[in-house]
Amino acid sequence: MSFILKMNHACRRTNALLSGSRLNAKICNRQVLVSRCLTTSNRRAPSPFAFVFDIDGVLLHESRPIPGATETLEFLQKEHIPFILLTNGGGKHETERVQELSKRLQVQLSTNNFIQSHTPFRQLASDLQNKNVLVTGSNAEKIRGIAKQYGFKNVITPADILRSYPDIWPFEPPLDFSSGRVLSQKDLKIDGIFVYNDPRDWAFDIQLIVDLLLSENGVLGTLSASNGRRDLPNNGWQLDGQPSIFFSNPDLYWSTAYHLPRFGQGAFQGALSGVWKQVTGGQELKCHIIGKPHHHTFEYAERVLNDHRTTMIGTSAGIGSLQTVYMVGDNPESDIRGANRYKSAHGTKWNSILVKTGVWDQERGNPTCVPDAIADNVSAAVKWAVERENWRSS
Ligand SMILES: [Mg+2]
Structure with a gap:
C-alpha cells in the first residue's frame, strides 16, 4: 500500500x-x-x-x-x-x-x-477495510467510531487488547477498558496502526506498538527472526510484514489554557521513536506522518x-x-x-x-x-x- x-x-x-x-x-x-x-x-x-x-x-x-x-x-x-x-x-x-x-x-x-489531522486517513480505508487496524488517541472508543465511519471495519483499540490479554501490561491497568471488545486469535494480526490524536496512556501504547513492530507479520505476541540481522536492509527491523504506523499530527506543542504551550502528538512520536532507538540499538522508526x-x-x-x-x-x-x-x-x-x-x-x-x-x-x-x-x-x-x-x- x-x-x-x-x-x-x-x-x-x-x-x-x-x-x-x-x-x-x-x-x-x-x-x-x-x-x-x-x-x-x-x-x-x-x-x-x-x-x-x-x-x-x-x-x-x-x-x-x-x-x-x-x-x-x-x-x-x-x-x-x-x-x-x-x-x-x-x-x-x-x-x-x-x-x-x-x-x-x-x-x-x-x-x-x-x-x-486525521481526515486523510479515510483514503486508506478501502485498502484496509477487511483488515485489523489498531487505533489510538485521546479517547480510543470514540476513535473507533470515527475509523468505522471512514470505512475501516475491524477496528481494535488498546483497551480491547488489555481486556483480552491482561498479562500484556504488568502494571496497574492504565485504561478504563470496560467498553473493550473481547478479541479472538484472528484479531491479533494487525495490518495498520493509526494514531488519530494525542494518546493518554503513552506507556501502554508504546509497549503495544513496539510489540507489533517487533512481531512476525504483525501478529501480536510473536517476534520476527529478521530483527537485528545485519545482512538485511535496515538491519532487519520492520521488514517482516509488520504493520505500517501512521501519525496524523507532528505538533510538539499546542496552545491551551495554561500559560505555557503543552505537549502534543509530536511529543508522543518523540517518545516512541526514542524507545524504538533504545530497543533496536539506534535504528530510526519508519513511519508515516501527515498533518501540517x-x-x-x-x-x-x-x-x-x-x-x-x-x-x-x-x-x-x-x-x-x-x-x-x-x-x-x-x-x-x-x-x-x-x-x-x-x-x-x-x-x-x-x-x-x-x-x-x-x-x-x-x-x-x-x-x-x-x-x-x-x-x-x-x-x-x-x-x-x-x-x-x-x-x-x-
Ligand atoms: Mg494553532
Whole structure:
C-alpha cells in the first residue's frame, strides 16, 4: 500500500476590506463589514485567491472565538472569497466537529471546507477495510467510531487488547477498558496502526506498538527472526510484514489554557521513536506522518480548496484558476513552515501569515520559521491579504 499514492489520489470527489487599514489595525467592526457584505451576490465567481485558516490560536482560543474571527469568516462568505479550515487537531468526526465549530463561531461551516489531522486517513480505508487496524488517541472508543465511519471495519483499540490479554501490561491497568471488545486469535494480526490524536496512556501504547513492530507479520505476541540481522536492509527491523504506523499530527506543542504551550502528538512520536532507538540499538522508526507542515497535507488542502471553489458556484466552468493562497496560522513550525515550503503542482502561490493570538509568543524571540507577514490577529491578517490583492467589494 502506498500512502503517498493514496494521498495523491485523495479528494477526488474592503473598498477592499477596510480602506486605509494597516497590518496591525484593530479588529474589524462587525456591523460595517456585514452591511458592506449584504450587497454581494452569492452567485459571484469565487476570487482567484483564498484563505486557509488554522483553528486553535487563530479562530478559537480555549473553545472561545478570538475577537474578530466570526466577523472575518462572515465577510469572506459574503464576498465569495473561498476559505477552508485546516487543523492539526482531531479526535471527533468531521461532522461533529463542524457542527461544534459553527455553533461556537456563529458561522455556518461545512465539511466541504474542513480538514482535521486525521481526515486523510479515510483514503486508506478501502485498502484496509477487511483488515485489523489498531487505533489510538485521546479517547480510543470514540476513535473507533470515527475509523468505522471512514470505512475501516475491524477496528481494535488498546483497551480491547488489555481486556483480552491482561498479562500484556504488568502494571496497574492504565485504561478504563470496560467498553473493550473481547478479541479472538484472528484479531491479533494487525495490518495498520493509526494514531488519530494525542494518546493518554503513552506507556501502554508504546509497549503495544513496539510489540507489533517487533512481531512476525504483525501478529501480536510473536517476534520476527529478521530483527537485528545485519545482512538485511535496515538491519532487519520492520521488514517482516509488520504493520505500517501512521501519525496524523507532528505538533510538539499546542496552545491551551495554561500559560505555557503543552505537549502534543509530536511529543508522543518523540517518545516512541526514542524507545524504538533504545530497543533496536539506534535504528530510526519508519513511519508515516501527515498533518501540517507535511507536504501531503498541504497538497490535500489545495485539492479540497479547489473542489470547494467549484462547489461555491456549482460548476468549474469559467471559474479561473486558484492563483494565491494565504495560510493564516499561529504555529511557526506547522502552519508557517508548511506553507513556506509547499510547492503547488498547479502553480498556486502560497503565502504565510503568522498571528499573535496563539502558540507563538513574540516575547520569546523571533519565529523559528519566518512568515511572509505577521498580524495581530486573524482579522488583521485577512485585511492585509485582501488589500494586497486589491480586492473590491461588489
Ligand atoms: Mg494553532
